[in-house]
Amino acid sequence: MANPNMDFEISDLWVAVAIFSITAVLTNIIRRRITFVPMSTKQFPPVVNGIALVGILLTVLTKGIQATIHNLYTKFGSVFTINFFGSKITFLIGPEASAHFFQGPASKISQGNFYEFTVPMFGQEVGFGIDTSTRSEQNQFIIDALNPSKLRGHVKPMLQEVEEYFAKWGQHGMIDLKHELSQVLMLISGRCLLGKDIREKMLDEFYTLFREVENGLNLVNLVFPYIPIPANRRRDSARIKLKEILSKTLRSRRSFGKVGEDTLQKLIDSKYKDGRSTTEEEITGLIIALVFVGKHTSSHTSAWTGACLLDNAKCLEVVIEEQKQIIGKFGAEIDYNVLLEMTALHWCIKEALRLHPATPILVRKTHKHFNLFTKEGNEYTIPAGHTLVSPIMLNNNIPSIYKDPGVYDPERFGPGREEDKVGGKFSYTSFSGGRHACPGEAYSYMQIKVILSHLLRNFELQLVSPFPKAERGKFALEPQGKVMVSYQRRKLLGT
Ligand code: HEM
Numbered sequence: 235m236a237n238p239n240m241d242f243e244i245s246d247l248w249v250a251v252a253i254f255s256i257t258a259v260l261t262n263i264i265r266r267r268i269t270f271v272p273m274s275t276k277q278f279p280p281v282v283n284g285i286a287l288v289g290i291l292l293t294v295l296t297k298g299i300q301a302t303i304h305n306l307y308t309k310f311g312s313v314f315t316i317n318f319f320g321s322k323i324t325f326l327i328g329p330e331a332s333a334h335f336f337q338g339p340a341s342k343i344s345q346g347n348f349y350e351f352t353v354p355m356f357g358q359e360v361g362f363g364i365d366t367s368t369r370s371e372q373n374q375f376i377i378d379a380l381n382p383s384k385l386r387g388h389v390k391p392m393l394q395e396v397e398e399y400f401a402k403w404g405q406h407g408m409i410d411l412k413h414e415l416s417q418v419l420m421l422i423s424g425r426c427l428l429g430k431d432i433r434e435k436m437l438d439e440f441y442t443l444f445r446e447v448e449n450g451l452n453l454v455n456l457v458f459p460y461i462p463i464p465a466n467r468r469r470d471s472a473r474i475k476l477k478e479i480l481s482k483t484l485r486s487r488r489s490f491g492k493v494g495e496d497t498l499q500k501l502i503d504s505k506y507k508d509g510r511s512t513t514e515e516e517i518t519g520l521i522i523a524l525v526f527v528g529k530h531t532s533s534h535t536s537a538w539t540g541a542c543l544l545d546n547a548k549c550l551e552v553v554i555e556e557q558k559q560i561i562g563k564f565g566a567e568i569d570y571n572v573l574l575e576m577t578a579l580h581w582c583i584k585e586a587l588r589l590h591p592a593t594p595i596l597v598r599k600t601h602k603h604f605n606l607f608t609k610e611g612n613e614y615t616i617p618a619g620h621t622l623v624s625p626i627m628l629n630n631n632i633p634s635i636y637k638d639p640g641v642y643d644p645e646r647f648g649p650g651r652e653e654d655k656v657g658g659k660f661s662y663t664s665f666s667g668g669r670h671a672c673p674g675e676a677y678s679y680m681q682i683k684v685i686l687s688h689l690l691r692n693f694e695l696q697l698v699s700p701f702p703k704a705e706r707g708k709f710a711l712e713p714q715g716k717v718m719v720s721y722q723r724r725k726l727l728g729t
Pocket residue numbers: 345373376380524525527528529531532535587591592593596597663664665666667669670671672673674675677678
């Protein structure tokens with residue numbers, strides 16, 4: 235991880251949203267006499283306005299954003315609008331309303347310009363620096379590159395990285411699990427996304443520059459991403475140097491006729507519909523974007539899963555028993571098919587991510603009005619210009635879908651229950667859904683399973699620090715502080 239003082243966490247975005255909201259509410263109070271308007275109209279969702287915003291502000295400050303949205307959901311139902319400073323923010327909660335959020339046509343609902351701050355990080359040639367049709371072709375390159383059918387080849391390098399990394403641990407000791415997992419995940423990204431040549435010769439250099447790109451992202455830059463401050467100058471120069479590293483790698487691969495097994499190679503080989511190949515700038519931008527989006531999400535998820543397992547003796551026993559049975563059936567070797575057998579471990583990761591979604595809120599913009607029917611039986615029109623919010627952390631915790639939603643209970647995904655499936659499409663949205671569903675889902679499960687199965691097979695682990703709280707003051711539910719774990723080497727035998 236980068237210097238914590240400088241490091242921008244994805245979660246800071248949500249802090250920015252909160253700060254912006256608070257400022258706007260206060261401005262609203264000063265500017266005009268405020269009123270609470272519980273909308274009686276049939277046409278538009280209930281609007282939270284005026285003095286009610288002060289109450290919301292107090293709840294945000296005292297109980298946090300999640301509790302605030304939950305209160306509003308209980309009071310107004312699955313669709314409601316917050317109006318502050320003229321900005322209309324409409325929340326769509328639960329599978330029925332989420333279907334519009336995720337599946338609405340791009341002409342009506344899009345990602346808008348919320349992610350424009352990424353342009354100076356990833357470059358003008360990719361993502362939000364380009365037109366939507368080129369962007370969707372580039373998204374397809376990524377989807378193809380991370381397609382589960384292409385991931386088989388990643389298992390071996392992932393295993394090598396994991397074995398090598400944990401071989402450095404002693405016979406017994408104490409570690410910060412959060413730190414260790416983020417380190418090994420960076421090595422895996424280096425190997426599987428960037429490739430062996432970069433992993434072996436320039437990984438430190440790559441990550442030093444990558445951190446400069448990340449550090450250029452701060453609250454000021456969300457609004458003014460191009461102002462000439464030192465952090466932005468370092469960000470821009472780091473991206474140019476990253477491009478040089480990647481260009482050097484591409485040229486070297488070409489001149490030696492080498493073809494990598496990595497995601498970088500898949501982006502190099504990608505072709506637009508008109509037959510054009512991807513440029514060096516585009517490949518650089520896409521690979522920086524992939525490392526960026528994958529880094530925090532996977533680190534947080536693996537750390538939460540580790541903490542949840544070590545805090546739940548029964549769940550830990552179940553996944554250990556599963557490993558013993560798999561070893562008994564397939565031997566100690568792990569390959570793609572063996573990973574698919576780890577269903578109990580899969581549910582444990584999925585459940586950790588249900589309770590602690592790495593991206594707890596998603597946003598979109600409406601360009602044309604649309605109508606929806608709510609679960610409560612109302613028909614509403616959502617006007618053009620509204621910001622739409624899908625609060626994943628609430629969607630994943632609806633009691634009518636998830637029994638005792640606050641309890642870590644991975645078996646809820648197992649046969650006979652399958653609560654997320656019974657709840658209907660969009661009951662579980664930790665990886666988003668529809669057009670922008672995360673293309674890295676299969677890859678993420680794979681790398682987390684490779685790491686955790688290795689730990690379960692080779693170490694007896696105990697959580698020493700208290701079960702972590704979600705980071706206070708941050709919207710993304712990162713485990714707060716260190717996750718201290720004691721370990722003792724052991725070899726799990728098959729049954
Ligand atoms: C546990 C790990 C992860 C979680 C929870 C996660 C979650 C998400 C979510 C919620 C979105 C949707 C954003 C939206 O709808 O606006 C997303 C998008 C995306 N994710 Fe992941 N992600 C994870 C790991 C990864 C990894 C490892 C990669 C790549 C190596 C990746 C690549 C992407 C990309 C490229 C998008 C953009 C898709 C688009 O806009 O069409 N993710 N991810």
